[in-house]
Amino acid sequence: EDQVTQSPEALRLQEGESSSLNCSYTVSGLRGLFWYRQDPGKGPEFLFTLYSAGEEKEKERLKATLTKKESFLHITAPKPEDSATYLCAPYSSASKIIFGSGTRLSIRP
């Protein structure tokens, strides 16, 4: 059965304190993995697509990486506006997306 687990569930950081979010997955026929950002009460906003192990993508203070079993979202020197829930979503060969339950990130000024 396809599964995805994100950890930690919640993370509180001081502004400027770098860290990483984890996404572990078991998916048959992985074709890619998405990362989304979701602000409270709003729809998820697309961030990245990773297609194969070893690939990296960057956007401002965010960098996403992919291995055969995990993906990481690294946040470098975060700012309060980076506070949000971050969702990972593996995409299988059956054209299905499986969303993780997310990591709720809070950045204190």
Next chain:
Amino acid sequence: DADVTQTPRNRITKTGKRIMLECSQTKGHDRMYWYRQDPGLGLRLIYYSFDVKDINKGEISDGYSVSRQAQAKFSLSLESAIPNQTALYFCATSDSRQGIDEQFFGPGTRLTVL
């Protein structure tokens, strides 16, 4: 203007009432989806449609129905609402021509069933 719009944005209804949530998109995408989101459970797929004549059940379709009126419109109905259908509902679209088609989400509808 937003590419994916949902109406209404908020709705309070009573148990047993029929309710329809509507989704429209201007992105020209062929695929559309309905999800619900509950605290701690993440996004769960209710129904999806890969084109106007194609409707498929997701993992939690019981108690829901959908209609794809046009490529740009996808409606979700709750035939007889019950309190455990209280949730945040999202519509999403994707473009199958992209190969690995990332989904783009609407702003959501907050539904409360009393």
